[in-house]
Structures are given as structure tokens and as C-alpha cells.
Amino acid sequence: MQAANLGNIMEEGQWALIAGSAEGLGEAFTESLAAQGVNLILLDRKEDALNEIVKEVVRKHGIKIVPLCIDLADENAWKVCMDAMRDAGCRLLVYCAAMSEVKPFLEHSPGTLDRFIDVNNRSLILLVHAFAGYLKEQGKTGKILLVSSLAGLLAPVYIAPYAASKAFLVALARSLFYEFKPYGIGISVCVAGIIKTPKFLESRAEGRIAMADPYSVAAYALSRCGKKAVCIHGWKNRLNYFILSKMLPASLASYFVNRAMRIMYPTFSR
Numbered sequence: 001m002q003a004a005n006l007g008n009i010m011e012e013g014q015w016a017l018i019a020g021s022a023e024g025l026g027e028a029f030t031e032s033l034a035a036q037g038v039n040l041i042l043l044d045r046k047e048d049a050l051n052e053i054v055k056e057v058v059r060k061h062g063i064k065i066v067p068l069c070i071d072l073a074d075e076n077a078w079k080v081c082m083d084a085m086r087d088a089g090c091r092l093l094v095y096c097a098a099m100s101e102v103k104p105f106l107e108h109s110p111g112t113l114d115r116f117i118d119v120n121n122r123s124l125i126l127l128v129h130a131f132a133g134y135l136k137e138q139g140k141t142g143k144i145l146l147v148s149s150l151a152g153l154l155a156p157v158y159i160a161p162y163a164a165s166k167a168f169l170v171a172l173a174r175s176l177f178y179e180f181k182p183y184g185i186g187i188s189v190c191v192a193g194i195i196k197t198p199k200f201l202e203s204r205a206e207g208r209i210a211m212a213d214p215y216s217v218a219a220y221a222l223s224r225c226g227k228k229a230v231c232i233h234g235w236k237n238r239l240n241y242f243i244l245s246k247m248l249p250a251s252l253a254s255y256f257v258n259r260a261m262r263i264m265y266p267t268f269s270r
């Protein structure tokens, strides 16, 4: 693992919770915050991967860690997180984990669709509500970082439940950014393009794909957190989004976005 170079978002010794911390982008957040001396509540559903990262981060950075092995789809996951955050006096929530699957909409079962909502939206909004309420009640400042995707802004084919759940985060952060400002609570959503994570590689996308390094996304997201409601990672993503959303008619923009998706996942187009 390699630490990202980022402007300090937290003071040494403060606590943060990272939901989805053992792999991919979450692992990059873990390493980046640990390198700043931030103590961490690390949540993931994979016990072995969680234990491994706890051992490695403690050895490298000597910070305090509370591991939480839970599934964010569980009804009470947000309460377990909030109890741990209250006990530690947490000042930062990074909600990174997400359910994602590329597949035609009608091939999803009702149970899978429920899971998209539970992991990506229900537990997230309840935890944001509980954590912001806790900070306000304690008169403390704090930060909340959500992770969305260009899919949430552009809504390509074959990822409707994922794209819809990620659009939810953009609206949530945009609205709460101004509502929370007077309390000194900064909330932001980082919108990322494709990131080179095990989860993305598992999706078996085809062709030459430009993938961002998770450490650069984590560094960018942490450095922007609380400063701007919606932060799009990478100048190419910002430019593409500007062209697709502001310069082209919506139908033409969808044509290009869907064509790129069909090239990456040709089996679904047959």
C-alpha cells in the first residue's frame, strides 16, 4: 500500500469511520487517513480482509483501530456504526462501500434490488442523519464524505439500480451541504469515473479502459471534503461531463454513453 499525498483533512489523533475499508477505494482511504495519524473505525463485511488491513495499518502507522465486521445491508448496521462513532468521538464519516453489478435490469431479483437500496442508500442516509445529529447536539464540527460515480450523473444502460442509487447521493450531498454549513458540518460527494479496484476488475469489462488509481481518488476526495458539495475526480471526467451534460442534446449524450457501455460489456448487447 502506498500513502496518498493530501492536504490534512483531520488532526492527528481524531477518529474517522470508513465504511467499506478493506479493499479498493476504501483501502486507499484507510491508508491515506492512517498516514495522517487519524484513528480509524474500519468497517467491512469480509472478516479476513479486515483483520489483515488492521494488522498492516497498525504495524505501519501505529494508530488506534476499532474493526467492525458487519454487512451494511443489515437493518441495524447504521446503529452499530453510530454507537462506535459516539464511543470514539468520531469527526469524519467516509461511506465508501457500495453494491454494484453490471447486468440487464430485468435479470435482477427483487432481493438484489432491495440490497442496492439497503447498502447504497438506506444505511447511508440513516447514518448521515444520526452522525450529523450527534455532531450538532455535541456542538462539534465534522465531515461527511460520500462516494458516487459518473454513472449517477450519466445513467448508462445495464447499471440502472447502481446509477439510480448513486444519483441519490448527489442530490443528498447537494441539499445537505447548505443545510449543514451553519453547524460546521461539511458534507461532500466525490463523483469518480472508473477506478482500478478489484471490484471493477471483477466486472470483466472489455477494451482499453482508462482507470484512475484509487489513491489519487482518495486523496482528491479527502482534500475537497467539506469545501464543495459535488466534486468530480479528474479533469478528463470533468470535461467529459461538461460536454455531455451542457453541450450535447440529452439524447446524443445518452447515445455516446450507452455506446461506450456496450463496447465494455458486449455480451449484454447480443
Ligand SMILES: NC(=O)c1ccc[n+]([C@@H]2O[C@H](COP(=O)([O-])OP(=O)(O)OC[C@H]3O[C@@H](n4cnc5c(N)ncnc54)[C@H](OP(=O)(O)O)[C@@H]3O)[C@@H](O)[C@H]2O)c1
Binding pocket: 019, 020, 021, 022, 023, 024, 025, 026, 043, 044, 045, 046, 049, 070, 071, 072, 073, 095, 096, 097, 098, 099, 100, 119, 147, 148, 149, 150, 192, 193, 194, 195, 196, 197, 198, 199, 200
Ligand atoms: N471501482 C470503480 O470503478 C468505481 C467508479 C466510480 C465509483 N466507485 C465507487 O467507489 C466506491 C468503492 O468502490 P470499490 O470498487 O472499491 O468497491 P466496493 O464494492 O465498494 O468495495 C469496497 C469494500 O467495501 C466492502 N463492501 C461492499 N459492500 C459491503 C457491505 N454491504 N457491507 C460491508 N462492506 C461492504 C467490499 O467488500 P466485498 O468485496 O465483500 O463487497 C470491499 O471490501 C463505491 O461507492 C463505488 O460505487 C467505484
